[in-house]
Amino acid sequence: MRYRVTLEGSERDIDVQIAPGGSVAVTMDGEPVDADIRRIPGGVSLKLGGKVYDVMVGGPADAMDVAAGPLRATAKVESERNRSRKKKGTSAGDSTEVRSPMPGRVVKILVAKGDEVEAGTPVIVVEAMKMENELRTEIAGTIAAIEVDEGQAVEGGALLIKLE
Secondary structure, X not given: OEEEEEEOOEEEEEEEEEOOOOXXXXXXXXXXXXXXXXXXXXXXXXXXXXXEEEEXXXXXXXXXXXXXXXEEEEEEEEEHHHHHHHHOOOOOOOOOEEEOOOOEEEEEEOOOXXXXXXXXXXXXXXXXXXXXXXXXXXXXXXXXEEOOOOOOEEOOOOEEEEEO
């Protein structure tokens, strides 16, 4: 899967391929990167070249909080599929919908139909690239429908939850 990552004003194109055995091949700006990714509690252990970084990541794809040791930053992560949709003038959804920012697996549903939620409330957790992503609502409202089940695989842009 290809991503455009913007971190501190710098844009990078990153391609991540996960093999069935769990090994990961990464290229950054078209150049291969010697990388190994291992899941740890709250994030991932990322080995780049000979250096190991314990990286904690959370929040929505358009404003992910990233912490690696003493370094803190906010990153915007956009999949190639979502960039393509924007170029074509289509939207991944409106603020009454929570959609998966990337292909993954639904790990946990944090709300039930009929629940009242505030803007920014975590509603679902999707695992992608060995990381759990807690997705939040953009607006306050009532959960009108939950379109997925825990354990279900989803595509990027898939409708997960509707609000009214």
